[in-house]
Amino acid sequence: MDEVGRAVGAVLEGRGIVVVGEPGSGRSWVVGRVLEGVDAKTRAGLWVGEDVHRLEASRAEALARAVRAGRVRPVLTASVRATIPHAIERLLRDGLLDRIDVPPPTPETVLAAVQEWLGGALDPEAVPVFVPRRPGGDLVALREVVQRAQAAGVLVHRRTGWRLEAELPPSDAVRALVHTRLGIASQPTGVELTETVLDLVALAPGIGITALDGALRAAELSTKALLGVVERLEDDGVLDVHETPQALRLRLHDGVLELILPTTLNALRRRRLTTAIVDVLDALPSDSLGGGELVALARYSLTLGRTADAGILTAAARSALQAARPELALELAQRAVERGAGPPAGLAAATAETQLRRFDEAAGRLAELASTLTPDAGERGAVIELSRLVAARGVDAGFGWNEPAASWARQAGPDLPALLHIDVQPGSTAGHASVSPRHRPGAVMSPASGGDDITVAVLEGERLAQAAGQAALTGELTRMRALLDEADAVLGEAGADSFRVQLSRAILDCFEGRIDESLTRVMGYRADAAAAGRPVQYSASSWFAGGLLLAAGRAREAAEVLRECVDLAERNGAGEAARLAWGDLAVALAVIGDETGVRAALDAFRTHRGGPLLDGRAKQAEGWMHAAAGRTAQATIAFIEAAETHESLGHSLQALLALVEAARAGGALQVEARVAELAERVEGRSLAVSANYALALARSDRRARDRGPGEAVERADELEMIAHDAAESGMHMMSAEAFDRAAALHAEAGDSRRSAAAARLSAEQAGVCGFAPLPLLLRRGAAPDRTLSARELEIARLAAGGRSNREIAEALVLSVRTVETHLQRVYRKLGVRTRGQLAGVRLPDHPHGVGSGHG
Numbered sequence: 001m002d003e004v005g006r007a008v009g010a011v012l013e014g015r016g017i018v019v020v021g022e023p024g025s026g027r028s029w030v031v032g033r034v035l036e037g038v039d040a041k042t043r044a045g046l047w048v049g050e051d052v053h054r055l056e057a058s059r060a061e062a063l064a065r066a067v068r069a070g071r072v073r074p075v076l077t078a079s080v081r082a083t084i085p086h087a088i089e090r091l092l093r094d095g096l097l098d099r100i101d102v103p104p105p106t107p108e109t110v111l112a113a114v115q116e117w118l119g120g121a122l123d124p125e126a127v128p129v130f131v132p133r134r135p136g137g138d139l140v141a142l143r144e145v146v147q148r149a150q151a152a153g154v155l156v157h158r159r160t161g162w163r164l165e166a167e168l169p170p171s172d173a174v175r176a177l178v179h180t181r182l183g184i185a186s187q188p189t190g191v192e193l194t195e196t197v198l199d200l201v202a203l204a205p206g207i208g209i210t211a212l213d214g215a216l217r218a219a220e221l222s223t224k225a226l227l228g229v230v231e232r233l234e235d236d237g238v239l240d241v242h243e244t245p246q247a248l249r250l251r252l253h254d255g256v257l258e259l260i261l262p263t264t265l266n267a268l269r270r271r272r273l274t275t276a277i278v279d280v281l282d283a284l285p286s287d288s289l290g291g292g293e294l295v296a297l298a299r300y301s302l303t304l305g306r307t308a309d310a311g312i313l314t315a316a317a318r319s320a321l322q323a324a325r326p327e328l329a330l331e332l333a334q335r336a337v338e339r340g341a342g343p344p345a346g347l348a349a350a351t352a353e354t355q356l357r358r359f360d361e362a363a364g365r366l367a368e369l370a371s372t373l374t375p376d377a378g379e380r381g382a383v384i385e386l387s388r389l390v391a392a393r394g395v396d397a398g399f400g401w402n403e404p405a406a407s408w409a410r411q412a413g414p415d416l417p418a419l420l421h422i423d424v425q426p427g428s429t430a431g432h433a434s435v436s437p438r439h440r441p442g443a444v445m446s447p448a449s450g451g452d453d454i455t456v457a458v459l460e461g462e463r464l465a466q467a468a469g470q471a472a473l474t475g476e477l478t479r480m481r482a483l484l485d486e487a488d489a490v491l492g493e494a495g496a497d498s499f500r501v502q503l504s505r506a507i508l509d510c511f512e513g514r515i516d517e518s519l520t521r522v523m524g525y526r527a528d529a530a531a532a533g534r535p536v537q538y539s540a541s542s543w544f545a546g547g548l549l550l551a552a553g554r555a556r557e558a559a560e561v562l563r564e565c566v567d568l569a570e571r572n573g574a575g576e577a578a579r580l581a582w583g584d585l586a587v588a589l590a591v592i593g594d595e596t597g598v599r600a601a602l603d604a605f606r607t608h609r610g611g612p613l614l615d616g617r618a619k620q621a622e623g624w625m626h627a628a629a630g631r632t633a634q635a636t637i638a639f640i641e642a643a644e645t646h647e648s649l650g651h652s653l654q655a656l657l658a659l660v661e662a663a664r665a666g667g668a669l670q671v672e673a674r675v676a677e678l679a680e681r682v683e684g685r686s687l688a689v690s691a692n693y694a695l696a697l698a699r700s701d702r703r704a705r706d707r708g709p710g711e712a713v714e715r716a717d718e719l720e721m722i723a724h725d726a727a728e729s730g731m732h733m734m735s736a737e738a739f740d741r742a743a744a745l746h747a748e749a750g751d752s753r754r755s756a757a758a759a760r761l762s763a764e765q766a767g768v769c770g771f772a773p774l775p776l777l778l779r780r781g782a783a784p785d786r787t788l789s790a791r792e793l794e795i796a797r798l799a800a801g802g803r804s805n806r807e808i809a810e811a812l813v814l815s816v817r818t819v820e821t822h823l824q825r826v827y828r829k830l831g832v833r834t835r836g837q838l839a840g841v842r843l844p845d846h847p848h849g850v851g852s853g854h855g
Helices: 002-012 027-036 040-044 057-068 086-093 107-118 124-130 139-151 172-182 191-203 209-218 226-235 255-263 267-283 291-303 310-322 326-338 343-355 359-372 380-396 405-419 453-473 477-494 499-511 515-532 535-552 555-571 575-591 595-607 612-628 632-648 652-679 685-702 709-729 732-748 752-769 790-800 805-812 816-830 835-839
Strands: 016-021 046-049 073-079 097-101 155-158 161-164 239-243 248-252
Touching (some): 002 027, 016 027, 040 046, 046 057, 057 073, 057 086, 086 097, 107 139, 124 161, 191 255, 191 267, 226 239, 248 255, 291 326, 310 343, 326 343, 343 359, 575 612, 595 612, 612 652, 632 652, 652 685, 685 709, 685 732, 709 732, 709 752, 752 816, 805 816, 816 835
Parallel strands (some): 016 073
């Protein structure tokens, strides 16, 4: 944290500090890091005090006098909501103390804290229990809950991390701690009322003041002092009060305590309070309920075994969709369907399934829905759009689905209007029925109003994002960017989540030659999804991250990420994500030479009936498996077959990449013409670099037997230029291969120095990949000795640091001539000529072969 660095710096410069933040925000943690970051003598002169705002005026004055006299340097903490004593404020004004503000912890920092306490990753499905969706949180109380969950055996370490295998048991000790943190005992009156208010608000975040009053009455508590209690809690920063057109709505200010408090309730109190919530909310007009109230009413009705109203369940599902909670939306919509809610609920369920990438289930649900939909049904526009989305995903993209979903999807493509008994509007494109104005994304309607605007906006965003994905497969990146811009606008207008669009933008940037930058962004989205407790989004971002790691050549890291993705996707029923991840995992394992793992991954992959799209990916995995084993002829055949499969689907981009792999495996002359043709169709810098590499290999191979030194140098220069371009684009394995081939050509031309330089650059790029040996580096005979001895490495470091030969000789007690001799050997082995060039070389930590992996 930057706060720690500033705090340590202030103390070392002779000033005290006041660490200010929300209770439980990590103030004490910062103080602890400060004490660890200074030496024993400095630490002995520090005066550590917690909650300086609680100091009496006389003690604060005494402390201030001691500071001004130079007898102590205080390290203090204070609450952001409290008043710091005047004597301490004067020290701050006079520059004798530095104020260090600790911001509220973000969901990411809360998750990081939990994982630090556990000593390992928290399973994404357990995250929502411990990590709030919004910033802020009492880490002191949270740590107690985490430790008690471990001790109770409900938080257990499994392969994917610490999993919650049962509900958190109620704990009087945790409840007392939470009450202390919330300051309930300090309330001047109405402790029981205050306690119940906080319980109800935690159980139903966003509850209106009217509903709260009714719930308290249902719980047989007097509400005469309610407004006074709420005002005091708001003044103390315990409650946040938001004014909406329908009501004043309340929620706990601290997101962590909002999560924890309901878990502290014993069974009888929880049932009594949730019953009161349901009784009151059920009696209010549905159009007066906010999204949080709708969800609370729906969920607690189901928990209590009540006959939940189908309309409320549907409206609550829509609210969950808008809040980017598709898992909850699907659960509520399915219950609504069971209670006969009809097309609106079925549509909400299918929308949630689409967001969760459960296209098989969505297709089957839409087939059933289509059979009951009347020509004048208000949902017809949304059903059409969703049906097109699912049908296109399953057929046009080459996925293979189980019957009957696949047959319906095939039928729903061109014949959808007839299937749904809907006439195509005059002037519209055949097979594309228009959506009525009330179904177009625009002003967001109330979740309880029955409007489909939210659902249609989500579907339109998904459709555009999917179209962007299709544009990517054909290499039309300009069109892809335009579609993503349109999707962003649609989703932003409706207040809907744009996660899929942002992931697709990262892939777009990858094709544009910014792989490392794209990977950083996707890993950030992955961390955000983990902190928000969204397993499906976490799985999706893990798949994207695995693909980017593969593109970068970091196959070992890709395999680790993709294994986790497969596990989570299968646990969450996301069949598409599992299929995609199994295919990429097979490729990653093949690249690192794990042939047993590849075969197991391909077996699992085939059980998902991947379809033509993924058959091509499986062929690429087979190609890399052969390449890693040195079977380049078989690898070339497999890569070419993969390209043919991709091209049969119209996926020019994937076909081009598979053909480039064939060229890298030794089949450049076989694929040269096809690569040149496809390169004209696709856009993107990284794709151009890949195609150029394949064509350069073909030119090099064409006259390999009878070329002279001049042509060898020309081909080497060309490959070096491509290697630099590949490195800049983030394609490190391709860069390592190109430098390696350039090194061989320089050696063929008799230039050992340039050969050594290219080999060193190849080794650097291979090092970024993180595993060895890379599959397609040349397997030459005995390579030149590029091992730096301990003495050579020592001299190289001093020379790179700017020391003259004489200075090096004096430092190492050697003659200048000996230093010169060693330095010339270093230059030859590293392929450099000057000290300036040597300064730009990444020297090894220990003596070893700089060009290792090339021999």
